[in-house]
Amino acid sequence: MLLPISIILHTFQDKPLKTTSLGLLVIWMTWRLLVPLLQGVINGDRNFEEKFQTPLILLLGLLLINTRMITLRTDLQGAVQFLLIALGVLVGSLLSQRQWKHTLTWLGIASLPLSFLFLHEAIASGFPLVLSSVKPIFNTRLDGYGSLNRFATLLVMVTMASWYSFILNRGLLIKGITLAGAISGYLLCVGSGSRMATWAVPISALMAWLVMRLKGRSKKFWALAISLIALLAIALILWWYLGPNVRDNVYSDSHRLAAAVCWLSGMLSGNNRFIYGVGWSNEKLNEFCYHIPNHDHTLGHLGHGHNTLAQMGGHHGLLGIIALMMLVILIMRGLLRQQSSIREVLPLGFRGTTWPEMALGINFALAFNALSTTIHHRSQVNQILIGLLAATALCVIKPASDESSQERF
Numbered sequence: 001m002l003l004p005i006s007i008i009l010h011t012f013q014d015k016p017l018k019t020t021s022l023g024l025l026v027i028w029m030t031w032r033l034l035v036p037l038l039q040g041v042i043n044g045d046r047n048f049e050e051k052f053q054t055p056l057i058l059l060l061g062l063l064l065i066n067t068r069m070i071t072l073r074t075d076l077q078g079a080v081q082f083l084l085i086a087l088g089v090l091v092g093s094l095l096s097q098r099q100w101k102h103t104l105t106w107l108g109i110a111s112l113p114l115s116f117l118f119l120h121e122a123i124a125s126g127f128p129l130v131l132s133s134v135k136p137i138f139n140t141r142l143d144g145y146g147s148l149n150r151f152a153t154l155l156v157m158v159t160m161a162s163w164y165s166f167i168l169n170r171g172l173l174i175k176g177i178t179l180a181g182a183i184s185g186y187l188l189c190v191g192s193g194s195r196m197a198t199w200a201v202p203i204s205a206l207m208a209w210l211v212m213r214l215k216g217r218s219k220k221f222w223a224l225a226i227s228l229i230a231l232l233a234i235a236l237i238l239w240w241y242l243g244p245n246v247r248d249n250v251y252s253d254s255h256r257l258a259a260a261v262c263w264l265s266g267m268l269s270g271n272n273r274f275i276y277g278v279g280w281s282n283e284k285l286n287e288f289c290y291h292i293p294n295h296d297h298t299l300g301h302l303g304h305g306h307n308t309l310a311q312m313g314g315h316h317g318l319l320g321i322i323a324l325m326m327l328v329i330l331i332m333r334g335l336l337r338q339q340s341s342i343r344e345v346l347p348l349g350f351r352g353t354t355w356p357e358m359a360l361g362i363n364f365a366l367a368f369n370a371l372s373t374t375i376h377h378r379s380q381v382n383q384i385l386i387g388l389l390a391a392t393a394l395c396v397i398k399p400a401s402d403e404s405s406q407e408r409f
Helices: 002-011 017-044 046-065 067-072 078-093 098-111 111-125 129-140 148-167 171-192 195-214 218-244 246-266 283-288 308-339 355-372 378-396
Strands: none
Touching: 002 017, 002 098, 002 111, 017 046, 017 067, 017 078, 017 378, 046 067, 046 078, 067 078, 078 378, 098 111, 098 148, 098 171, 098 378, 111 129, 111 148, 111 171, 129 148, 129 171, 148 171, 148 195, 148 355, 148 378, 171 195, 195 218, 195 355, 218 246, 246 283, 246 308, 308 355, 308 378, 355 378
């Protein structure tokens, strides 16, 4: 329950509410790390003590030591951001499927109070009750996340959690609540004006569905799937470059691409930056990429690389890229291990949706976010959720052939 409360409180511009929000997240992570630690000690589990006790204690200690910087947001661009992602991954990897059931449900439910907040602000402030009001309401009243792109990243994560919680849960009440959460969350995605959020949710879910349904299918089904993907790609391209917002799309994308290339090329600016990058500060990279305008058309204030790989390369060089690739490989190995547990042809409908499909869909959405923006930039809430949801790939599941251990909740 602490997760949705923290997400909601962080939406407000009030600084004390943000501090409370992050404090609740620290409490939640501390509890999630303490529970397996205490269980291992009480049960006298030698295997746990040998493999997990030491890293758990060390990371829990780092969390406690950095609590002040986390809650007061005094290290937004320093090492704390990666500590939070790592802690999110660790917490997620320690959750059982039963614990994940509750975590996904609570996370997905957060989109409902978020929608009510925007509806209340629209009524109270006189905004028209249309989706296009989401953006001005965020900019003027609910700018707690500091950037519409950061808020859109959050919306993608809670919407995906709602959607898969709806599909995988069996209780009618929970299914109804999470379906409402998925719909309201996606409406906020569309209303935010973020193209990434608008497309990442349906495309990620569709791609995960296709990947899981291809195993054991006929050549005709494969041809149909490939044709569907091709048509979707063509539709996206046509909408991107022939739609009503073509001028804005081309302008935005060209400058995002230029920013990412320039940010990454900061590795080649000398002084061992290829290996180490320029460090935490944006100053050097903003000077290096001064000629590229920001979203408000000003020069020298890009802020970030508009791509996670470019951000890691520019700030941390080759070593940063290696660190990012290590995380990607870890997640991909987990996804492949989960895929191998599916040994039969899955039904085409919702009843064929399994845990590996959920983990794949969520990680597809995270990947789309990472490609289109600096996914972890300046948001501790997002950093924790990114690590946590990526770790759905690390949950150990039993083969689906055993009816008693189906990946469904």
